[in-house]
Amino acid sequence: MNTLKIIKKEGYTIVQMNRGKVNAINYDMVQELRQVFRDIENDNAVKGAILTGQPHYFSAGLDLIELFHYDKKQIHDFFNVFGALFIELMQITKPVISAITGHSPAGGCVLAVATDNRFMADGEQYIIGLNEVAVNIQISQNLVETYAFWIGQGLASRYIMEGKLLNGKEALSSGLVDELVPLEQVLPKAEARMQQYLQADQEILLNTKNKLRKNLLSKLDLNAENSLKEAATLWWKPEIRTKMEAYVKSFSNKKKG
Amino acid sequence: MNTLKIIKKEGYTIVQMNRGKVNAINYDMVQELRQVFRDIENDNAVKGAILTGQPHYFSAGLDLIELFHYDKKQIHDFFNVFGALFIELMQITKPVISAITGHSPAGGCVLAVATDNRFMADGEQYIIGLNEVAVNIQISQNLVETYAFWIGQGLASRYIMEGKLLNGKEALSSGLVDELVPLEQVLPKAEARMQQYLQADQEILLNTKNKLRKNLLSKLDLNAENSLKEAATLWWKPEIRTKMEAYVKSFSNKKKG
Amino acid sequence: MNTLKIIKKEGYTIVQMNRGKVNAINYDMVQELRQVFRDIENDNAVKGAILTGQPHYFSAGLDLIELFHYDKKQIHDFFNVFGALFIELMQITKPVISAITGHSPAGGCVLAVATDNRFMADGEQYIIGLNEVAVNIQISQNLVETYAFWIGQGLASRYIMEGKLLNGKEALSSGLVDELVPLEQVLPKAEARMQQYLQADQEILLNTKNKLRKNLLSKLDLNAENSLKEAATLWWKPEIRTKMEAYVKSFSNKKKG
Numbered sequence: 001m002n003t004l005k006i007i008k009k010e011g012y013t014i015v016q017m018n019r020g021k022v023n024a025i026n027y028d029m030v031q032e033l034r035q036v037f038r039d040i041e042n043d044n045a046v047k048g049a050i051l052t053g054q055p056h057y058f059s060a061g062l063d064l065i066e067l068f069h070y071d072k073k074q075i076h077d078f079f080n081v082f083g084a085l086f087i088e089l090m091q092i093t094k095p096v097i098s099a100i101t102g103h104s105p106a107g108g109c110v111l112a113v114a115t116d117n118r119f120m121a122d123g124e125q126y127i128i129g130l131n132e133v134a135v136n137i138q139i140s141q142n143l144v145e146t147y148a149f150w151i152g153q154g155l156a157s158r159y160i161m162e163g164k165l166l167n168g169k170e171a172l173s174s175g176l177v178d179e180l181v182p183l184e185q186v187l188p189k190a191e192a193r194m195q196q197y198l199q200a201d202q203e204i205l206l207n208t209k210n211k212l213r214k215n216l217l218s219k220l221d222l223n224a225e226n227s228l229k230e231a232a233t234l235w236w237k238p239e240i241r242t243k244m245e246a247y248v249k250s251f252s253n254k255k256k257g
Numbered sequence: 258m259n260t261l262k263i264i265k266k267e268g269y270t271i272v273q274m275n276r277g278k279v280n281a282i283n284y285d286m287v288q289e290l291r292q293v294f295r296d297i298e299n300d301n302a303v304k305g306a307i308l309t310g311q312p313h314y315f316s317a318g319l320d321l322i323e324l325f326h327y328d329k330k331q332i333h334d335f336f337n338v339f340g341a342l343f344i345e346l347m348q349i350t351k352p353v354i355s356a357i358t359g360h361s362p363a364g365g366c367v368l369a370v371a372t373d374n375r376f377m378a379d380g381e382q383y384i385i386g387l388n389e390v391a392v393n394i395q396i397s398q399n400l401v402e403t404y405a406f407w408i409g410q411g412l413a414s415r416y417i418m419e420g421k422l423l424n425g426k427e428a429l430s431s432g433l434v435d436e437l438v439p440l441e442q443v444l445p446k447a448e449a450r451m452q453q454y455l456q457a458d459q460e461i462l463l464n465t466k467n468k469l470r471k472n473l474l475s476k477l478d479l480n481a482e483n484s485l486k487e488a489a490t491l492w493w494k495p496e497i498r499t500k501m502e503a504y505v506k507s508f509s510n511k512k513k514g
Numbered sequence: 515m516n517t518l519k520i521i522k523k524e525g526y527t528i529v530q531m532n533r534g535k536v537n538a539i540n541y542d543m544v545q546e547l548r549q550v551f552r553d554i555e556n557d558n559a560v561k562g563a564i565l566t567g568q569p570h571y572f573s574a575g576l577d578l579i580e581l582f583h584y585d586k587k588q589i590h591d592f593f594n595v596f597g598a599l600f601i602e603l604m605q606i607t608k609p610v611i612s613a614i615t616g617h618s619p620a621g622g623c624v625l626a627v628a629t630d631n632r633f634m635a636d637g638e639q640y641i642i643g644l645n646e647v648a649v650n651i652q653i654s655q656n657l658v659e660t661y662a663f664w665i666g667q668g669l670a671s672r673y674i675m676e677g678k679l680l681n682g683k684e685a686l687s688s689g690l691v692d693e694l695v696p697l698e699q700v701l702p703k704a705e706a707r708m709q710q711y712l713q714a715d716q717e718i719l720l721n722t723k724n725k726l727r728k729n730l731l732s733k734l735d736l737n738a739e740n741s742l743k744e745a746a747t748l749w750w751k752p753e754i755r756t757k758m759e760a761y762v763k764s765f766s767n768k769k770k771g
Contacts, residue, residue: 150668154407
């Protein structure tokens with residue numbers, strides 16, 4: 001694994017995103033996440049998983065600098081596998097908990113909302129949310145439905161239209177995260193919740209998760225090819241490409257400077 | 258336009274309801290609103306709209322005094338076009354923002370919940386909500402679903418059964434309004450949000466609004482003839498007619514006195 | 515009636531659960547509740563009902579000690595009628611209000627969420643919620659959908675997975691209960707709300723309740739045989755049986771000691 005660190009615990013697995021300081025998501029990371037979670041789902045000894053990041057960044061979202069250099073086929077493939085990752089995470093039958101160690105905008109939030117719980121680091125104005133409209137990326141219907149599942153249709157509508165990033169307090173009051181805890185307590189808190197899940201009768205727990213997700217899953221388009229097709233097409237719209245180029249340049253300069 | 262004032266801005270239109278002090282809704286106003294929003298939807302130069310009212314009243318709701326004197330055909334026609342207005346507002350593809358300058362009960366709230374954002378005047382116990390049960394008017398299924406979209410099914414159920422009017426604080430905490438601002442800031446706040454929408458890629462913004470509404474629209478009966486048929490029928494129920502007469506008389510006396 | 519006390523009021527009926535100190539639910543109580551609510555629904559002179567309990571206990575939920583001694587047929591029958599009771603309560607066309615006089619976990623909460631309003635006693639750490647996962651009982655899809663109706667899908671998902679019992683403050687902020695009032699005010703509060711319902715035009719009120727529930731009812735499996743079949747099967751799983759035995763013994767010892 002080039003982009004992930006896998007920590008095996010008694011009965012569960014910790015998946016730590018481990019790609020630079022900010023865990024920007026590229027094609028390789030998506031494919032590794034898919035592989036790891038497929039393994040977790042298929043391994044009878046593993047009863048659940050925790051997804052976590054690096055201090056200060058759960059994930060900064062898509063690696064726009066790398067993606068900017070993808071060609072048409074690569075962009076098509078990227079959105080295809082990213083859509084597939086989301087759908088696969090949504091369908092995992094075992095409990096999955098996000099230990100959100102810091103910022104989690106856009107793509108970072110996409111991963112988090114596919115899981116059952118979100119414990120987020122408090123205290124340094126970390127942000128989370130679906131700001132796709134603000135960064136000129138087309139959000140999918142699947143993501144809209146899932147965001148609405150956690151925070152309600154009204155807030156999801158307002159926040160997604162606005163491209164709003166939420167601070168911890170807003171994320172908590174909207175229901176996007178379960179709890180805010182000090183950064184060093186995020187992973188222990190997630191592990192404590194996993195222990196609680198491990199104590200339940202596993203058949204009842206998995207039946208229950210299945211029932212809790214049934215209605216939402218019935219609304220999703222489970223064909224990954226469809227879910228982000230529009231995003232892949234609009235990626236190449238000239239006006240958007242121009243804005244993306246300006247963004248990538250400004251960001252690259254910042255990194256150099 | 259006899260009941261509306263139309264203010265054209267760079268890229269968007271402000272629709273100010275302008276019928277007396279309280280903007281009571283009659284047949285003419287409904288038809289003018291339908292015409293204006295049809296024009297907005299069809300004009301490529303217009304990217305969105307703001308719906309607003311007069312100081313202290315967004316709209317007091319249906320003009321019960323005028324409606325009391327409508328004959329059977331007129332009542333049938335009124336509920337028909339009012340149902341159509343709601344459906345048309347719900348289907349506008351462009352962003353629409355309510356700048357709620359004061360009271361907004363019943364019919365006033367109907368218009369507001371069809372839009373994407375609601376900025377409401379704070380500070381003088383302005384009320385908003387669907388109190389149809391309390392005033393003996395049959396609410397439509399379309400309105401029930403839409404109210405639940407914004408404030409959740411549980412609160413919608415409790416508040417609609419009770420015929421509850423919410424003060425600003427309740428409207429804010431329930432999610433019925435986005436934000437409370439001083440009266441003189443309501444329109445500027447709505448305009449600032451519109452500016453934000455104008456800066457987004459319009460194709461992405463409209464795709465996104467479409468996705469946010471898709472699930473709700475699929476639940477609505479888009480045949481206007483159906484949506485308020487019950488309301489038109491129950492309007493003539495003798496016991497309700499008697500109560501309405503008493504209300505209209507007391508109100509007319511108040512106006513004279 | 516062996517397990518209920520029925521109090522007839524002008525226009526409505528108070529159904530007081532009256533089985534020991536904690537109102538533990540057994541087969542007889544379920545059947546009596548079904549009978550009483552069928553009578554209420556069919557009696558034109560009765561416009562609504564209030565369901566209440568004993569001081570400190572609305573209902574402690576299923577009578578696990580009695581149920582532990584049921585044989586296979588009895589368990590099958592119990593879950594069958596309990597599923598039927600829930601479905602029947604959900605379909606009552608008249609307003610029903612819960613006056614929650616104290617603790618209301620699991621089965622107690624099941625009854626409460628089928629009604630239109632929940633006024634709960636404040637002040638002594640009374641708890642309410644669906645903790646089925648924690649007590650090794652399989653929750654039904656019908657109950658999942660109904661809990662989500664009141665508190666939203668996100669909270670319902672998190673709370674049910676965790677098997678969480680909510681204190682009054684959490685129940686209020688999540689929307690599970692309408693209001694917290696002092697214990698002696700719970701029933702008067704429910705009666706005041708019933709008076710308000712009685713003042714509405716009854717045709718409009720019942721039409722409105724019907725519309726408010728339509729979407730939820732369309733999601734439920736109205737075949738009682740199905741709804742708790744899994745619960746009845748898993749009841750006999752050896753590991754769960756062992757845990758239940760330990761629980762029943764510890765509880766019986768406590769009662770003796």
